[in-house]
Amino acid sequence: MRRLALLCALAAVLAVPALAAAQDPEATVSHSFASIGEPITVTITLDAPADAVVEVDPAGESWGDVRVIRVLSQSATATEAGLQHRIEVLVAPFAPGAVTFSPAVVVTTDSGSVPAPLPSLTLEVPSTLSPDEPLALSPLPPPVPIDGAQSAVLWPGIALGGLVAVVIAAIAAVLARRWWRNRPVDAGEVAPEPPPGPDILASAEALLETDAAGAYRAISSAVRHVLGERYEFPAQSLTAAELETRMADAGVDGWEERMARELLRECDAVVYAGYRPVVERRVADLRIAREIIGGTG
Numbered sequence: 001m002r003r004l005a006l007l008c009a010l011a012a013v014l015a016v017p018a019l020a021a022a023q024d025p026e027a028t029v030s031h032s033f034a035s036i037g038e039p040i041t042v043t044i045t046l047d048a049p050a051d052a053v054v055e056v057d058p059a060g061e062s063w064g065d066v067r068v069i070r071v072l073s074q075s076a077t078a079t080e081a082g083l084q085h086r087i088e089v090l091v092a093p094f095a096p097g098a099v100t101f102s103p104a105v106v107v108t109t110d111s112g113s114v115p116a117p118l119p120s121l122t123l124e125v126p127s128t129l130s131p132d133e134p135l136a137l138s139p140l141p142p143p144v145p146i147d148g149a150q151s152a153v154l155w156p157g158i159a160l161g162g163l164v165a166v167v168i169a170a171i172a173a174v175l176a177r178r179w180w181r182n183r184p185v186d187a188g189e190v191a192p193e194p195p196p197g198p199d200i201l202a203s204a205e206a207l208l209e210t211d212a213a214g215a216y217r218a219i220s221s222a223v224r225h226v227l228g229e230r231y232e233f234p235a236q237s238l239t240a241a242e243l244e245t246r247m248a249d250a251g252v253d254g255w256e257e258r259m260a261r262e263l264l265r266e267c268d269a270v271v272y273a274g275y276r277p278v279v280e281r282r283v284a285d286l287r288i289a290r291e292i293i294g295g296t297g
Contacts, residue, residue, distance in 0.1 A: 027103050027118045034093055034123050039069060042089045044103055046116055049082040053108040056089055060104020060115070065095035066123070096127035201290060208282045213271050215282065219289045220267035223260060226293045227252075240264050256292060263288050 025046035034040050048054055054076075058068035072088040093099045101123075105116040204218035221236070224243070228235035231250040235243055243264065247257045266285055269275040277285070 025105075025116050025118045027121055029121050029123065032123060034125055036094060036096060036125055036128065037092050039090050039092050040123070041072065042091055042103055042121070044087040044089065044105060044118065045084065046105070046107075046118075047079060047081055047084050048107055049109060050078075051109065052082070054085045054087070054116075055106050055108070056087060057104040057106050057115070060106075062102040062104045062115075062118075063091070064101040065099050066091045066093050066101045093123050093125045096125050096129075099123045099125050201286065201293070204289075205286055208286060209279055212276050212282065216267040216270040216285070219286065220264060220271065223263060223267075223289055223292055227260060240268055259288055260292055263292070 025044070027042060027044045030041040030043075044056075046054070054074075056068065056071055056074075069090040069092055072090050074085070074087045076083040076085050078084075087105070089103065099122065100120055102120045103118045105118060106113050107116050201219070201222055204215040204222070207215040207218070224235040224238075227233075227243075227247065231247070231252060233246045233250060235246070238246060240261075244257075244261050247260065252260070263285060266275075266277070270277065
């Protein structure tokens with residue numbers, strides 16, 4: 001029994017420094033009237049020893065129906081007894097009526113942690129419900145008709161307009177198809193290729209020394225056009241190998257077929273393979289092209 005009494009006395013002696021850690025605590029609110037969820041500022045001031053740690057406990061039960069949003073600021077000023085702490089906390093009430101709460105602040109020293117004995121504060125929170133209205137969700141009223149919101153002929157008019165548009169589109173399509181099938185065909189609609197000949201060979205001759213690729217491209221175009229016109233096959237759209245086959249099938253003269261084959265191979269080598277013959281060879285190739293075309297330049 002005596003041992004139990006000694007333990008209780010020792011505990012009381014150890015608790016005295018902790019209880020005395022916070023002196024002159026004060027708490028005020030920025031305004032005593034707030035709506036539900038409206039933020040207000042709580043200002044807390046208290047004196048504590050220099051080695052004490054002062055913290056806000058947002059989960060403390062003394063907050064009641066008030067919730068801590070965040071700590072706005074916390075500062076400490078030196079005094080003769082230690083430090084004077086000033087804390088601003090942003091809170092909001094979440095219950096109607098007179099809401100009473102006490103800020104929860106914990107002071108920690110070497111002796112332990114104790115809550116600061118802050119005074120109780122009261123907020124007047126108006127209710128959003130009528131005095132006799134139950135705290136429950138009420139059903140929404142049913143929709144009511146609005147006079148003049150929609151004309152009675154709106155949907156029939158839309159349907160009739162769509163039908164008329166479909167009929168007009170069908171008639172226009174039929175007329176366009178009939179006109180296309182019965183349109184006059186002008187033989188001059190397809191523009192013929194520009195006739196090669198001396199003019200094109202003259203341009204090739206002008207490029208012979210400065211632009212070999214351009215000169216041989218003009219020679220190839222002129223020779224292919226003349227062969228196509230003379231033997232009635234699309235020489236411009238054939239490769240060199242295909243052109244040789246078509247010339248053989250068309251019965252081109254052996255000399256002409258051999259000269260054209262070698263000349264067109266030379267043209268492909270210059271235009272596509274980067275081959276650059278000497279100027280004398282270019283002049284000879286231009287002379288062969290003129291002989292195939294049949295002009296004298």
